[in-house]
Amino acid sequence: MRATRDHLGRPLVAVTGMGVMTSLGQGLDDNWRALTSGISGIHAISRFPTDGLSTRIAGTVDFLDLPVQNAVERSYAMAQETTIEALAQAGLSGDFNGPLFLAAPPIEPEWSARFALADRAGPSEKPDDAYDRFLAAMRVRPDPAFHEAALFGSVSERLSDRFGTRGLPVTLSTACASGATAIQLGVEAIRQGRTDRALTVATDGSVSAESLIRFALLSALSTQNDPPQRASKPFTRDRDGFVIAEGAATLVLESLDAALARGARILGILKGCGEKADLFHRTRSSPDGGPAIATIRAALEDAGLGESEIGYINAHGTSTPENDKMEYGAMSAVFGDRLPQIPVSSNKSMIGHTLTAAGAVEAVFSLQTMQKGTMPPTINYLNPDPAIMLDVVPNVKRDAQVTAVLSNSFGFGGQNASLVMTAEPA
Amino acid sequence: MTGTDRDVVITGIGIVTSQGVGIAPHEALLTADTAPTPVLELEKLAPYPVHPLPAIDWSQQIPKRGDQRQMENWQRLGVFTAGLALEDAGLKDDAEACGRMDMIVAAGGGERDIKVDSLIVDEALKRNDREQLLNEKLTTELRPTLFLAQLSNLMAGNISIVHKVTGSSRTFMGEEAAGISAVETAFHRIRAGQSTHTLVGGAFAAERADMLLLVEAIGAHSLHRWLPLWSRAEGEGGGMIMGTVGAFLVLESRAHARDRGAKIYATIADIGGDRGARDEGRMERRLERLVEPARDRASDTVIFSGASGVIDISQREKAALEAALPGAALRGYGGLAGHSLEAQFPLGLALAALALEAGARVPSFDPAEAAMAKAASHAVVTTVGHQRGEGVALLLAESREV
Incomplete structure (x- = not known):
């Protein structure tokens, strides 16, 4: 009889289904093939004109057939597709009957919707009165589709109906750590004994002119537009910002007991989660990396693993000057002299920064790394930053069996979350 | 204790x-x-x-x-x-x-x-290249x-x-x-x-x-x-x-x-949320299930309802609560404070906890609400979303003898 409880007597949480979508394609197989071949999904933006913009590249998902071209429809469609894939892999059909934890971007009305309102509203009567006119136009003719598209609860509502999840779904945002937080909430719910299974989904289809420009104004984006696939270069000396991207991932979490009882295939164990908020600054991390260090340590402690047991790190690795330096410092503090011996790669070198989805997308790839015995590379590692002494699995994948992986996610607003995943058997 | x-x-x-x-x-x-x-x-x-x-x-x-x-x-x-x-x-x-x-x-x-949005839509009314306009104006006008x-x-x-x-x-x-x-x-x-x-x-x-x-x-x-x-x-x-x-x-x-010797206002004894279609009495059935833990002590209960005011949904919530918890005193706090979306449920808990701690005979907020004969030792807090989602919490007063 194998153990189904962890070192603290809590139920072990198994992953039994995974689905993923990025600019590299739809589905885990296609993504994994591209990722391990060192292929980049970053391309010139075609969704909107980019003339005059300093950043003209992104990892948008442009291959989906959407009923309407907007961020809500795109985010929903990606989440739906990755969930269909994950449930199929888990061998679950019919109502899911467990809670839904959804990481979704805070989506505001599209500019096209504002323009449409302005077109049917009266002319300006005084300065800065656009919203007075919008309101007057809405009084004449309400627009329930506008309402639904602007509600933050609309994507989880549709997912709940589509997949038959139980109770009130949680829609969350912890910025660039959101995907990891969704998984953490699922793990917690199972450990609480409230449920045997949880559906954790993260999606972000929110790249638009405004979102791109907002990040550009914070000097967060790479401006090395040509060639696009070379722009994201984590841990290099010439890294100059992240590449904004879209994607989604779904993980089916189950108590190991329940998964074994129904004969499910175990893809890995979600062994530990850690978090710690940073109070230093709205967009910058504490220079000493204190909160990131505490986050990684908390995840290891929650997992009941020592530093020496981690065989691979899926880095946050955004390719911004500051993140990569801070993340390296935090990893150095935790892993010490052994860090150069631990392979650390950044999926973002190929798929860009999928923002809200990143933590879950990268958790899927972390589990796949253990499943396949292959570490995806950090591409564009041509000019190493001499201050960052890491084995980044440079440019070419590496075959190696690992049994415990750490995945980091850090975000604006002092958000930090780390996940520790282990191979089956736990 | x-x-x-x-x-x-x-x-x-x-x-x-x-x-x-x-x-x-x-x-x-x-x-x-x-x-x-x-x-x-x-x-x-x-x-x-x-x-x-x-x-x-x-x-x-x-x-x-x-x-x-x-x-x-x-x-x-x-x-x-x-x-x-x-x-x-x-x-x-x-x-x-x-x-x-x-x-x-x-x-x-x-x-x-609002200034930037107004500037952009006004300019857009005069131009055909709206996407180009967006790039220009957002780049120059947005404050980081x-x-x-x-x-x-x-x-x-x-x-x-x-x-x-x-x-x-x-x-x-x-x-x-x-x-x-x-x-x-x-x-x-x-x-x-x-x-x-x-x-x-x-x-x-x-x-x-x-x-x-x-x-x-x-x-x-x-x-x-x-x-x-x-x-x-x-x-x-x-x-x-x-x-x-x-x-x-x-x-x-x-x-x-x-x-740490903290003052305790109240205990949250139970809490639940749900969602789904609201037609054919489905919303009422969910509410009935969510308030079930409060049913035994309805006559010693004050209900802080976060009803949004949306006419049909609020009337249905009121009827469902009155049917499920007969004898409880209903107080629609949204009439007093307004509807506050994300803050509505936490506001209800705050008011309920204050009322329990103060041993309040809460005055009716509305002509349609009956007076309380005595302070209640239980409080139910509800929030029914203006579009979707329902939640209920049950609070218990701390024992008053010290």
Whole structure:
């Protein structure tokens, strides 16, 4: 009889289904093939004109057939597709009957919707009165589709109906750590004994002119537009910002007991989660990396693993000057002299920064790394930053069996979350 | 003392509504003999009445001007009210406790820059290359700090910065349901020993044309004047009057509260949320199931209903509660404070906890509500989302003999 409880007597949480979508394609197989071949999904933006913009590249998902071209429809469609894939892999059909934890971007009305309102509203009567006119136009003719598209609860509502999840779904945002937080909430719910299974989904289809420009104004984006696939270069000396991207991932979490009882295939164990908020600054991390260090340590402690047991790190690795330096410092503090011996790669070198989805997308790839015995590379590692002494699995994948992986996610607003995943058997 | 170590108790309350700042004005209205007078702003956003922000000195909870400038009123109100809750719990200056404290914030989005949006749509009316125009104007007109003031998770981010709450930081979204899930999640984490103390709550700024637009898209606002909550059908429009609200709670395990000698307002005995189609009595059946834990002691219960005012849904909620909990006293607090989306459920818990702690015979807020013969020892808090989602909490008064 194998153990189904962890070192603290809590139920072990198994992953039994995974689905993923990025600019590299739809589905885990296609993504994994591209990722391990060192292929980049970053391309010139075609969704909107980019003339005059300093950043003209992104990892948008442009291959989906959407009923309407907007961020809500795109985010929903990606989440739906990755969930269909994950449930199929888990061998679950019919109502899911467990809670839904959804990481979704805070989506505001599209500019096209504002323009449409302005077109049917009266002319300006005084300065800065656009919203007075919008309101007057809405009084004449309400627009329930506008309402639904602007509600933050609309994507989880549709997912709940589509997949038959139980109770009130949680829609969350912890910025660039959101995907990891969704998984953490699922793990917690199972450990609480409230449920045997949880559906954790993260999606972000929110790249638009405004979102791109907002990040550009914070000097967060790479401006090395040509060639696009070379722009994201984590841990290099010439890294100059992240590449904004879209994607989604779904993980089916189950108590190991329940998964074994129904004969499910175990893809890995979600062994530990850690978090710690940073109070230093709205967009910058504490220079000493204190909160990131505490986050990684908390995840290891929650997992009941020592530093020496981690065989691979899926880095946050955004390719911004500051993140990569801070993340390296935090990893150095935790892993010490052994860090150069631990392979650390950044999926973002190929798929860009999928923002809200990143933590879950990268958790899927972390589990796949253990499943396949292959570490995806950090591409564009041509000019190493001499201050960052890491084995980044440079440019070419590496075959190696690992049994415990750490995945980091850090975000604006002092958000930090780390996940520790282990191979089956736990 | 009754209860177990992992009971979830309320030990800190931060509250701001149009009725005033902090506990004092709210405790006064809960213990008054007669219905309080609602505070309305009728002109500024006409034809939409709103319950406005009261006079407030931000620097009392956000001492640095630089921090205040990094936010707009929505985030300021959340950070301010979180500070009130921490202060009330006696944790404001306890760096060690705040460093371990968990946080779940129920958030919408921050203020749009109305000037920039107006500039762009006005210019767009004259041009055909609207996408090009967007690139030009957004690049030159958007203020980087306003992006951060708009980001949902930056209310929590600012609470970390200003009040040093850093154990964890999670932001839930999704209108009323976000507030329900935030408290529900904090409750289950504490019960399971995953957290010892959690700051939970949210804020809503009603005096925002960008927010009013959302609700007007389904014609749900009451127009021109205030009417009692349960009588909104008599007026023009859809029944909702938005209210500026900040509501935060400090939740703790009983053991954690006892060890530090904290004052306990009330225990959260049960909490649940659900969603789904609302036709053919489905919403009523969910509500009935959610209030089931309160059924035994209905005659000793005051119900704080967060009904939004949306005419049909609010009437159905009222009927369902009256049927499920006969003898309980119903109080629709949205009639007094307005509807506040994400903050609505935390506000209901704050009012209920204050009422229980004060042993209040809560005056009726509305002509359709019956007087209470005596103080209740149980409180039910409901929030039925204006579009979706329902949540119910059951609170118990602390034993009054010391």
